[in-house]
Amino acid sequence: MKFNYIQKTPFYNTLSELGKRIFLPDGIFYWSGRAKNEAELIGTLGAAYGFEKDFIEGGSSDWLPCYLREITGYSKLSVKQIIPYTSIGGLLETRMIWKDWIIKKSLYSEKEASLLSRLEKYITTPVITGGVTNGIFQACSMFLNPSDYIIVPNKRWGNYDNIICQFIGAKTQSFEFFKENEMNIDGLRSTIEKIAKIQEKIVLLLNFPNNPTGYVPKKEEASNLVDMLKDSQTTHDKPIVVLVDDAYEPYVYKDDVLNKSIFYDLHQLDENVIPIKLDGITKELLIYGGRVGFITLGLKPSWIADEEELQNLKDEINNKLEGFIRATISNCNSFYQVLIHKLFEENGFEQIIKSREGVNKLLKIRYETINSELKKINNPNISIDPNSGGFFVFVNLDSNKIKARKFADHLLKEYKVGIIPIEKLDENINGIRIAYCSIDLSKIPELVKRIDLALKDF
Numbered sequence: 001m002k003f004n005y006i007q008k009t010p011f012y013n014t015l016s017e018l019g020k021r022i023f024l025p026d027g028i029f030y031w032s033g034r035a036k037n038e039a040e041l042i043g044t045l046g047a048a049y050g051f052e053k054d055f056i057e058g059g060s061s062d063w064l065p066c067y068l069r070e071i072t073g074y075s076k077l078s079v080k081q082i083i084p085y086t087s088i089g090g091l092l093e094t095r096m097i098w099k100d101w102i103i104k105k106s107l108y109s110e111k112e113a114s115l116l117s118r119l120e121k122y123i124t125t126p127v128i129t130g131g132v133t134n135g136i137f138q139a140c141s142m143f144l145n146p147s148d149y150i151i152v153p154n155k156r157w158g159n160y161d162n163i164i165c166q167f168i169g170a171k172t173q174s175f176e177f178f179k180e181n182e183m184n185i186d187g188l189r190s191t192i193e194k195i196a197k198i199q200e201k202i203v204l205l206l207n208f209p210n211n212p213t214g215y216v217p218k219k220e221e222a223s224n225l226v227d228m229l230k231d232s233q234t235t236h237d238k239p240i241v242v243l244v245d246d247a248y249e250p251y252v253y254k255d256d257v258l259n260k261s262i263f264y265d266l267h268q269l270d271e272n273v274i275p276i277k278l279d280g281i282t283k284e285l286l287i288y289g290g291r292v293g294f295i296t297l298g299l300k301p302s303w304i305a306d307e308e309e310l311q312n313l314k315d316e317i318n319n320k321l322e323g324f325i326r327a328t329i330s331n332c333n334s335f336y337q338v339l340i341h342k343l344f345e346e347n348g349f350e351q352i353i354k355s356r357e358g359v360n361k362l363l364k365i366r367y368e369t370i371n372s373e374l375k376k377i378n379n380p381n382i383s384i385d386p387n388s389g390g391f392f393v394f395v396n397l398d399s400n401k402i403k404a405r406k407f408a409d410h411l412l413k414e415y416k417v418g419i420i421p422i423e424k425l426d427e428n429i430n431g432i433r434i435a436y437c438s439i440d441l442s443k444i445p446e447l448v449k450r451i452d453l454a455l456k457d458f
């Protein structure tokens with residue numbers, strides 16, 4: 001497989017050795033495609049099919065994937081929809097509707113026609129992954145060689161380290177996330193500077209609303225961040241790939257903060273700041289066990305000369321992504337892919353957003369309550385990280401006085417309160433993550449009261 005169009009773009013140099021090497025072999029697809037058109041007897045598909053009456057008592061004469069009769073009692077969806085494999089990159093209908101969903105989530109108005117048309121034209125058709133985690137894994141594998149650095153905030157989801165360091169063998173270069181209660185954009189700028197000296201590409205992972213802090217940048221901070229990335233890209237003349245983990249995208253509770261993914265602003269930049277959107281149904285549509293995520297790349301107009309080149313480039317990128325999927329999970333759960341397609345198609349985006357509003361409201365009031373209760377704690381040994389969204393709040397503990405793990409143990413044993421301690425002193429983190437997403441409003445004051453009491457024991 002040749003990747004002539006990718007090779008012509010700066011994107012090529014951002015790929016890991018694996019990213020350069022991977023492709024979707026066309027053997028099975030080539031012969032299956034030809035058989036469909038040319039064969040009288042087709043023996044290419046690796047799934048059992050038959051006339052329904054030959055494997056189900058009283059069945060029809062329809063040619064169907066063989067299935068167990070009992071299965072049909074659990075879903076209104078037809079066996080034709082939930083039994084077969086989907087294609088490697090996912091059901092095309094689901095991918096296309098998610099692309100429209102991404103466009104919808106941009107919140108571009110009709111007056112912003114040029115932004116909208118750039119978005120519509122220059123993003124890839126999302127490829128379906130096994131949840132957002134799998135999307136993060138595929139994307140990290142695409143860009144990181146073992147021993148490459150990826151820049152991450154010091155406060156981040158712990159599973160990134162598992163994927164990046166333990167699994168891929170790459171390295172994280174963290175920066176202090178906050179400075180005076182705002183995002184530490186200068187810190188990120190100098191970290192980029194440092195990595196630019198040793199690598200031909202910069203890979204950065206951002207996650208807003210953030211796990212574990214709930215941080216979302218204020219609109220002004222977000223625009224400073226985008227400007228800084230743009231400047232850094234031109235200053236160092238190296239592509240900057242930004243993996244945008246949008247797991248908690250719709251859960252934003254304040255008006256003065258960024259109310260959509262930073263992917264959109266990064267995508268509008270002409271510079272080679274290349275955003276990769278990683279989102280999924282898990283939190284966004286509240287289907288945790290569905291395990292459907294999406295990878296969508298933002299491309300740059302300067303990379304291609306015309307429409308044909310754009311399509312060829314998209315096809316090549318799609319081939320590589322499908323190569324990753326094929327090599328790891330082969331393809332995703334078809335039931336949930338069909339469900340997502342139907343959910344959107346039969347209800348419409350507005351209805352789904354409306355239906356989620358109850359959850360947004362529930363979380364917003366918990367968010368307000370936990371923050372106001374935490375503020376009442378008068379203890380010099382703690383500070384709360386800025387937070388405006390997501391599922392969590394993070395309480396820093398003075399590491400000279402209280403160690404997070406010891407505190408969590410004490411809180412659990414003596415006060416019967418469970419939280420997650422994060423104690424990484426080498427990255428200047430020592431605190432507790434409280435998942436208010438799963439605590440009823442009525443219990444929040446009591447939970448904070450017990451934390452306050454436990455703090456007094458140290």
Ligand SMILES: Cc1ncc(COP(=O)(O)O)c(C=O)c1O
Nearest residue numbers: 131132133157211245247280282
């Ligand atoms: C920041 C972040 N990204 C990704 C994920 C994983 O999402 P999924 O369950 O879809 O793999 C989580 C889940 O906890 C998360 O907190």
